[in-house]
Amino acid sequence: MRRFKKIILMILLCLGLGSFSSAVFLFSTQNAFATNSNNSRKGTTNERAEADGRAPANRQYGGTGNSPNTSNEVTGPSQGGGFSLDFNGDTGNLSSTVKILLVLTVLALAPSILVMLTSFTRIIIVLHFVRMAIGTQTSPPNQVIIGLALFLTLFIMWPTISTINTRAIQPLDKGQITQQEAYKRAKEPVREFMYGQTQSKDLNLFCDIAGIKYKDYDDVPMHVLIPSFILSELRSAFIMGFLIYIPFIVIDMVVASVLMSMGMMMLPPTTISLPFKILLFIMADGWNLVIGSLVKTFQ
Numbered sequence: 001m002r003r004f005k006k007i008i009l010m011i012l013l014c015l016g017l018g019s020f021s022s023a024v025f026l027f028s029t030q031n032a033f034a035t036n037s038n039n040s041r042k043g044t045t046n047e048r049a050e051a052d053g054r055a056p057a058n059r060q061y062g063g064t065g066n067s068p069n070t071s072n073e074v075t076g077p078s079q080g081g082g083f084s085l086d087f088n089g090d091t092g093n094l095s096s097t098v099k100i101l102l103v104l105t106v107l108a109l110a111p112s113i114l115v116m117l118t119s120f121t122r123i124i125i126v127l128h129f130v131r132m133a134i135g136t137q138t139s140p141p142n143q144v145i146i147g148l149a150l151f152l153t154l155f156i157m158w159p160t161i162s163t164i165n166t167r168a169i170q171p172l173d174k175g176q177i178t179q180q181e182a183y184k185r186a187k188e189p190v191r192e193f194m195y196g197q198t199q200s201k202d203l204n205l206f207c208d209i210a211g212i213k214y215k216d217y218d219d220v221p222m223h224v225l226i227p228s229f230i231l232s233e234l235r236s237a238f239i240m241g242f243l244i245y246i247p248f249i250v251i252d253m254v255v256a257s258v259l260m261s262m263g264m265m266m267l268p269p270t271t272i273s274l275p276f277k278i279l280l281f282i283m284a285d286g287w288n289l290v291i292g293s294l295v296k297t298f299q
Contacts (some may be wrong), residue, residue, distance in 0.1 A: 122237040123149040129241030133248040163189040194229040203228040
């Protein structure tokens with residue numbers, strides 16, 4: 001009972017201190033607000049307009065003593081502030097606002113560009129096949145696989161990115177070329193990369209569907225080249241995944257045969273084969289072989 005009374009007293013004491021501090025804070029802020037309001041009203045009186053010599057103009061245009069136009073404060077845009085949208089189409093110069101809009105647009109389309117126009121598709125599919133072949137359902141986790149695929153994509157696409165930065169982004173930023181010219185220069189390295197990875201039968205398939213005949217790869221439009229490149233990437237990724245699956249399937253078959261011969265039919269073969277598959281992957285230095293072979297397919 002005494003402990004309960006002490007707890008109630010402590011709660012009441014805390015509430016009293018909180019109320020007292022809140023009252024002090026409100027009183028101080030009210031005084032500060034009143035002082036700022038009085039100071040701000042000094043520049044909006046007729047006396048200040050008379051002193052500045054602007055009283056006749058205020059009377060002519062209907063200014064009153066409490067109107068904002070009776071003060072000598074400048075209400076125009078401050079230096080470096082406000083919203084401005086400047087674009088010079090002749091020189092290709094972009095204001096900071098337009099640059100922000102372009103950056104936001106690129107960020108919104110970045111996932112599609114990353115997945116469809118780079119090596120990310122093949123890498124993420126092959127890494128997924130590796131995990132499924134070993135039999136570890138959540139190891140490595142999805143975050144690790146996606147992160148590894150992103151950095152491998154950056155490593156593989158770095159020459160293309162450097163070329164785009166040198167030929168298109170830097171000249172556009174300096175105002176040496178227009179947006180249309182920058183788009184053409186940025187498109188050429190990406191098309192060159194996709195040409196090297198696109199198989200002819202996939203390209204011919206989409207050209208036949210679209211009714212397009214071409215003599216050179218430069219005659220193929222982007223809306224035909226991109227799906228052809230994606231289809232080729234899927235085919236290459238599944239071929240690599242099949243080759244990765246073969247040694248692990250052999251281990252599963254051997255373990256299942258041994259268990260059947262021993263009469264242990266109720267024991268799942270994957271439970272026994274999983275340590276052997278992990279051991280095989282470690283002994284063969286699997287990550288080095290998979291990543292090395294995967295990167296070399298883009299060279």
